[in-house]
Amino acid sequence: MWTIGELNLPYRRVDWGGAFGGNDDPAHRARNPAGTIPAVELPDGRTLWESQAIVRYLCAVYAKGDMIPLDPFERAQAEAIMDWGPAFARAVSAVRAAYKNSDATLESCSVAISLLKPQLGMLELLLGDKNFLGGQNLGIADFALGGWLHRLMRCPEELELGIPTNVRSYYGRLCLRKPFEDHILTQVSAGMQRIGG
Ligand SMILES: N[C@@H](CCC(=O)N[C@@H](CS)C(=O)NCC(=O)O)C(=O)O
Secondary structure: OHHHHHOOOOOOOOOOOHHHOOOOOHHHHHHOOOOOOOEEEOOOOOEEEOHHHHHHHHHHHHOOOOOOOOOHHHHHHHHHHHHHHHHHHHHHHHHHHHHHOOOOOOOOOHHHHHHHHHHHHHHHHHHOOOOEOOEOOOOHHHHHHHHHHHHHHOOOHHHOOOOOHHHHHHHHHHHOOHHHHHHHHOOOOOOOOOOOO
């Protein structure tokens, strides 16, 4: 949804999966054979699934080389970051699962936090002095990582995750973007976050 917002595309969002159910409906399986979300239906009726494939497609068609590099090597560099995204996401998910556990303590979260540190260090390194993960402009790599970074930044402060400088300023830049506010800040992990659920 964040990508759609940045591309200023018209859309109709249908809440699906999770508490809304419907993932096993034959009509949904026809859109997404994995029975997960997201899935998109394009104006011509064709459908796409897998979030990163959807991001790549929308940027390739509607951003005209701005968000997805036309140069194959530059594109591969951005895609490498994108493909590393699940490693970062797993580390963030492990921290979230640890503190949301009803018996959670600072001590019980420490293993997940220590496993997060190298991934955070990697993100810091990838950013360097760039504005965004692909360089000076927002692009496909940011769409893959931004939502996960937001989930991380929403973790309770007592966890003392030690967010490095470049990561912190990068998140600040994302937060200034209206589509990020509309589709991530107000939609993802928006409720109160505390140790113990
Ligand atoms: N690799 C897939 C993962 C899809 C996925 O696991 N989606 C989750 C939600 S983030 C899902 O559909 N879970 C079942 C549900 O929410 O009902 C993608 O990026 O699209």
